Amino acid sequence: MTGAVRKLSISVPPDVAQRLEREPNASAFLVGAARALMRREALDAELAHQGIPVAEEGVARARAARAAVDVAWPAERYEAIRERVRHAADDDAGRASAA
Numbered sequence: 001m002t003g004a005v006r007k008l009s010i011s012v013p014p015d016v017a018q019r020l021e022r023e024p025n026a027s028a029f030l031v032g033a034a035r036a037l038m039r040r041e042a043l044d045a046e047l048a049h050q051g052i053p054v055a056e057e058g059v060a061r062a063r064a065a066r067a068a069v070d071v072a073w074p075a076e077r078y079e080a081i082r083e084r085v086r087h088a089a090d091d092d093a094g095r096a097s098a099a
Contacts, residue, residue: 012020020026044054 020029024039047054
């Protein structure tokens with residue numbers, strides 16, 4: 001984290017506390033999770049602004065589809081895709097810095 005920060009004291013349920021205790025940097029983990037939620041909320045707002053409301057039924061269908069993929073795909077397939085994405089991001093960053 002860079003720039004100005006504020007120190008907060010929070011209370012979390014035991015299961016969340018156990019998860020956070022496994023993180024080497026719980027603050028960074030929470031910042032990432034909060035920012036992901038903020039991006040999703042911003043996307044939902046933009047879609048609504050464009051006349052495309054996000055309905056709970058659609059979200060439930062998307063989650064079910066994702067769960068089916070999670071069951072069908074082995075961990076190796078996920079890792080192979082992650083590697084391709086990492087390489088593509090590295091390639092994009094290299095092209096951007098060369099420009």
